[in-house]
Amino acid sequence: MDKKAIKILLKTIKTAQDESLSDWFYWDHYMQYITRENFEYAKKHGVMYEQENINHDEICRRIEAAVTKIEKQDVVNAFLYSLSTRQLEYRSFLSSYCIAKSLAEHSFTPSPAPNEGICAVCELHTYEFEEPIEFNTINYFKYKDGSCFDSLIQILFDLEQFPKLPVVKPCENDDKILKELKTIIETSEPGDRVSQLKK
Numbered sequence: 001m002d003k004k005a006i007k008i009l010l011k012t013i014k015t016a017q018d019e020s021l022s023d024w025f026y027w028d029h030y031m032q033y034i035t036r037e038n039f040e041y042a043k044k045h046g047v048m049y050e051q052e053n054i055n056h057d058e059i060c061r062r063i064e065a066a067v068t069k070i071e072k073q074d075v076v077n078a079f080l081y082s083l084s085t086r087q088l089e090y091r092s093f094l095s096s097y098c099i100a101k102s103l104a105e106h107s108f109t110p111s112p113a114p115n116e117g118i119c120a121v122c123e124l125h126t127y128e129f130e131e132p133i134e135f136n137t138i139n140y141f142k143y144k145d146g147s148c149f150d151s152l153i154q155i156l157f158d159l160e161q162f163p164k165l166p167v168v169k170p171c172e173n174d175d176k177i178l179k180e181l182k183t184i185i186e187t188s189e190p191g192d193r194v195s196q197l198k199k
Contacts, residue, residue: 001089001165005045006143008038012048013140027051027134046164047139051132056108056124059152066159067100075162080170083177088146090168095148096158103152124152 016030023029031039042048054062079094081087103122110116117126128151135157141147142158149155188197 001047002045005042005047008034008042009047009136009140010143012038013137025137027132027136030136046161049135049139051134053132054153054156055129056119056126059124059129059156060103060106060122063100063103063152063156063159064105066156066162067097070097070159070162072097074167077170078162078165078168080174080178081168082146084171084173087168088144089142090165091146092142092148092158093162096155099150099155100159122152128153 012034013024013030015033016024019033020029034042039048043050075093075097078090082090106119106121108124109120111118111120118124133153138149138154138157139161142161149158184197
């Protein structure tokens with residue numbers, strides 16, 4: 001991916017966060033901190049995006065279409081590759097792929113009252129797609145933290161991005177890191193917390 005475009009994304013969202021912690025993630029807020037020229041550049045290189053109007057059922061259809069185009073081994077390779085290279089944008093695809101593969105085909109199914117605005121099958125809330133959806137903050141966290149997602153909107157973005165990134169292969173060091181991680185987890189104490197495992 002184009003390094004300048006990534007830098008534009010990260011700087012735009014970080015500036016919005018520094019200016020206001022309460023509403024930095026809103027389109028109208030963070031778009032104040034980017035020129036049209038820079039936005040078009042980042043958009044051209046597939047790093048920033050226009051808002052989209054997508055309803056629940058279309059989100060599910062697009063997830064199903066996207067996941068069928070992805071080979072499981074390619075997703076596994078991407079995750080492993082991220083361990084030694086620290087290219088965190090490759091990290092979340094494995095989680096998104098697994099969730100998508102297990103997602104039951106469904107239309108929006110209201111939960112029992114008083115939660116009618118939440119889909120009983122996937123827990124997507126109507127407020128998440130009633131307004132235009134923006135993907136730039138999702139991409140920000142992919143590059144910044146390698147965040148894994150659980151919202152179908154985030155998973156949709158992840159799966160549609162995967163084929164756009166270069167195909168990568170893990171190396172021996174990645175296998176070594178994975179084995180070390182597994183050993184730490186397997187030998188941990190029952191009461192250990194995530195923070196202790198990270199240390």
